[in-house]
Amino acid sequence: MGTVDDYLAELDPADRAAVEHVYDLAREIAPDAEQGTGYGMPALVYRGKPLLSVKRTRKHIGVYPFSAAAVSVVAHELPDSDVDKGTIRFQPDQPLRDDLVRALVSARKAQIDG
Template sequence: MGTVDDLLADLDPADREPIAHLYAIARQEVPDAEQGLGYGMPALVYRGKPLISVMRAKKHIGVYPFSPAAVSAVADALADHPGIGLDKGTIRFQPDQPLPDDVVRALVNARRVQIEG
């Protein structure tokens, strides 16, 4: 796998916008994050640890903060959002039902705090 920029360049335009938007929010929240890999996936990396990866899967877009605790930190905020699914370390959504920006910020900051911890 390549970089986040490579991932975005290869996406269908309908998927590129919501994925690029999430990466843009993450970069705003953690400007020191760099492109790299997390568990073999293109990701933003902070202090040598994966911060977040957002990728197109077969039936959804997956958000991977590399932390079940970070997902748990935003689970309540997503409870009333239809079409959003949560697993231990993953948030799934459809491009036409994106994650709210404030939830993305909270997710990224929860992971940042863990890395800094």
């Protein structure tokens, strides 16, 4: 898989809007993040490390911050969502709140900044 833009171009319009919105919020927090890959997935890369990937699967959209600690920052705010150690899953018609995405990305960015 290629860059984030290449991946977005392959998605259905409804899925593309949901996935792209999460990436747009992440770019607000880390405007200098570049497109690349993380664990084989299209991702935003910050300071040479994967910051965030958002991917449509057969059953959901997954948000992968490459950090269980970053997920734990917002997990308590997502009691009705499907949250795993390093993943948050949602449906396009039930998107994540913008403030939670920003908090998730901020937490991951802070980890990378060390």
